[in-house]
Amino acid sequence: MPPTISATDRPLEKLSADAVVVGVGKGPDGLLSTPGADAVDRLLGGRLLAALADLGAKGGEDEVTRLPTFGQGPFPVVAVAGLGAPLPDGGYAPEAVRRAAGAASRALTGRSAVVTLLAAVGGAPDAERLHAVGEGALLGAYEFTAYKSDLPAGRPTPPASYQLVVPDTGAAKAPLARIRAVADAVTLVRDLVNTPPNDLYPAELAARGAAAGKKAGLSVEVLDEKALAAGGYGGILAVGAGSARPPRLLRLEYRGKKARTSVALVGKGITFDSGGISIKPAAGMADMKSDMAGAAAVIATVCLVAELGLPVDVTATVPIAENLPSGTAYRPADVVTFRNGKKSEITNTDAEGRVVLADAITRALEDSPAHLLETSTLTGAQLVALGTRTSGVMGSEELRDTVVTASRRSGEPMWAMPLPPELRRSLDSSTADFTNSGSDRSGGMLVAGHFLAEFIPAGQQWAHIDVAGPAYNTGAPWGYTPKGGTGVPVRTLLATIEDLIAAQ
Structure with a gap:
């Protein structure tokens, strides 16, 4: 069961919990206290900061120090999470708060009852900080145990319940509902990405996405291989031809009341x-179960938009296939005809994501949306250019920059990338309209963006988000980010959609 989250305005000394979480900052001369830490310090007789200093705490990001209270409070443990350096105004960025709450949540595995989080860090616990504390705590508590057999009774588990200490529980009601909805959406993505590919093949991903859509009250459509052939989806069929498990196209539609704008979501679903x-090298190939992270993200996002009841029309178009070598697989030198009639010479079958996305983008634009947002684990070049935590965003400048701005608020780092016209020449083909892979290694992420741009008509607002690194964490957990599926970029997609609504 996912952990619960609630708010309380009771004084700290009257609360009962397994642990209390507070934050401290990192200053040039030592630890910087916060209102939450001050409250606990008073309860412990003014000894908290001195004890932290004795233990070597610095207040840096991802630092969590646990101290016993020895009966001096209604909780046995204080978990002090580092917030890093404060902002010029003395407060802390919401993302710093979110990461600190997530790190504390991970550090409190084994404290399976109530954990109280003091949300006031560097100022009043406004809605933005409440979101940060709550999201960080719930996302930091994530674990994927579906394939763990014979889990022992009494094993250490993440906290089962969180309380946010606030001055007004009524004002916290709406933020708490949003926190819960966002955490559930991110959890859905993480669970799908972490599921092994023998259990999450194309038909199964389509079925799970359809089930989530029906639960959210969405209109659902699933096209099988026969319907894909009848509809001219040559790209999806080509990529899926090498697998015994045929491809699918999933469509989820939400119609908001008094919708102010319309958004098409497209996500790459290579299971x-x-x-x-x-073929790829064997090293690291197991991580390619995550190649459907874009699909999982747009499925979760449209369901989240529906749960929040936003005034917008959103349709998710999700191409799903498994890219395997076999006697029926598509080949280098093949020419693929897409739904819109354009033709691509295949020069690299490992550049398959753009091939399925071409059909999906074409179908999504047949609905004439005002905006198109597409996300995918598209290129290894994204990792080379921006690393494992920063996504690259390309497309029409206005929507591209809207996405990047939303990502800063969401805590999912993204960087605006150009589409230099000279790089388009690397897709030239003497056989077809263009190739599916550049003729050299230069600017690979940007060349992939140029390929997608071939399917975008003039004047269409669109943005492509390459999440090849950020969608799947192959390293150690940090902040509220676990090993494996991260849930990126659900929170940015939601924030972008909200910004597009507000702009109308």
């Missing part, structure tokens, strides 16, 4: 990517 005939 496993071996590279096809242009």
Whole structure:
């Protein structure tokens, strides 16, 4: 069961919990206290900061120090999470608060009852900080145990319940509802991405996405291989041809009351990517179960928009296939005809994501949306250019910059990338309209953006988010981010949609 979250305005000394979480900052001369830490310090007779200093705490990001209270409070443990350096105004950025809450949540595994979080850090606990504390705590508590057999009774588990200490529980009601909805959406993405590919093949991902959509009250459509052939989806069929498990196209539609604008979401759903005939090296290939992270993100986002009841029309178009080598697999030198009639010479079967996305983007634009947002684990070049935590965003400048601005608020770092016209030449083909892969390695992320741009008509607002690194964490957990599926970029997609609504 996911942990619960609630708010309380009771004084700290009257609360009962397994642990209390507070934050401290990092200053040039030592620890910086916060209103939450001050409250606990008073309860412990003014000894908290001195004890932290004796233990070597610095207040840096991802630092959590646990101290016993020895009966001096209604909780046995204080978890002090580092917030890093404060902002010029003395407060802390919401993302710093979110990461601190997540780190504390991970550090409190084994404290399976109530954990109280003091949300006031560097100022009043406004809605933005409440979101940060609550999201960080719930996302930090995530664990994926579906394939763990014979879990022992009494094993250490994440906290089962969180309380946010606030001055007004009534004002916290709406933020808490949003916190819960966002955490559930991110959890859905993480669970889908972490599921092994023998259990999450194309038909199964389509079925799980359809089930989530029906639960959220969405209109649902699933096209099987026969319907894809009848509809001219040559790209999706080509990529899926090498697998015994045929491809699918999932469509989820939400119609908001008094909708102010319309948004098409598209997400790459390659349930496993071996590279096809242009096969990948064995090292790291197991991580390619995450190649459907974009699909999972747009499925969760449209369901989240529906749960929040936003005044917008949103349709998710999700191409799903498994890219495997076999006697029926598509080949380098093949020419693929897409739904819109354009033709691409295949020069690399491992550049398959853009091939399925071409059909999905074409179908999504047939609905004439005002905005198109597409996300995918598209290129290894994204990792080379921006690393494991920062996504690259390309497309029409206005929407691209809207996405990047929303990402800063969401805590999912993104960087605006150009589409230099000279790089388009690397897709030239003497056989077809263009190739699916650049003729050299320069600017690979940007060349992939140029390929997608071939399917965007003039004047269409669109943005492509390459999340190849940020969607799947192969390293150690940090902040509220676990190992494995991260849930990126659900929170940015939601924030972008809200910004597009507000702009109308």
